[in-house]
């Protein structure tokens with residue numbers, strides 16, 4: 414049996430009295446692309462945020478690449494290098510150029526020289542089609558361009574897994590494709606990805622699995638062919654009807 418890259422075992426999360434993740438167990442293998450869908454408030458973002466400890470779980474175990482996600486600071490710093498995250502709102506540093514945004518963490522955390530960090534950053538910018546924009550500031554870029562830079566910035570830490578939380582939801586429609594194309598290329602290259610999205614075309618084409626979240630539970634976990642054909646769960650049918 415292959416050892417999973419990420420193991421989530423009987424994990425619970427409460428906000429006050431709200432039980433937002435209810436005894437979740439699943440695992441993700443290296444190279445897998447998992448797509449998470451589900452209604453607003455079903456716990457999708459909370460799960461992603463727990464994987465890089467932006468949010469703590471209340472019980473259960475999360476292990477990523479043999480590192481337990483807990484309060485141990487050594488675990489935390491190792492984890493931050495293994496898990497990259499791309500947000501809906503890009504979150505680039507506004508006062509830094511594209512190149513500075515990408516090289517900051519590799520220089521600080523991976524201790525790369527400025528020269529080496531620049532070389533790697535330019536390669537990543539080429540990969541996301543943004544090489545010509547290295548010296549620009551975020552405000553001078555479109556949303557789609559900013560999100561491609563954010564992906565390059567996440568990749569610069571050489572993470573084992575990339576988490577995407579609705580990466581195209583804040584974009585104008587004409588910019589969605591350029592970001593999804595970069596994500597598809599990453600998936601093809603073998604990157605492990607967990608992607609929260611409503612882009613069902615992407616889910617169908619690129620996803621190895623689709624997980625449907627419903628009120629803090631994983632209500633279904635199936636390959637796309639199975640998930641989209643003859644869907645018998647009425648709550649999933651309703652959800653799919655609403656987003657299409």
Ligand code: ADP
Pocket residue numbers: 428431433451452453454455456457458459460
């Ligand atoms: P999704 O990403 O699926 O829309 P979230 O994970 O953001 O859902 O939220 C799950 C539930 O937890 C929602 O009911 C939300 O209101 C609640 N929640 C999320 N973050 C917080 C927080 N920091 N404090 C209190 N409640 C929160």
Ligand code: MG
Pocket residue numbers: 457458459578
């Ligand atoms: Mg969310």
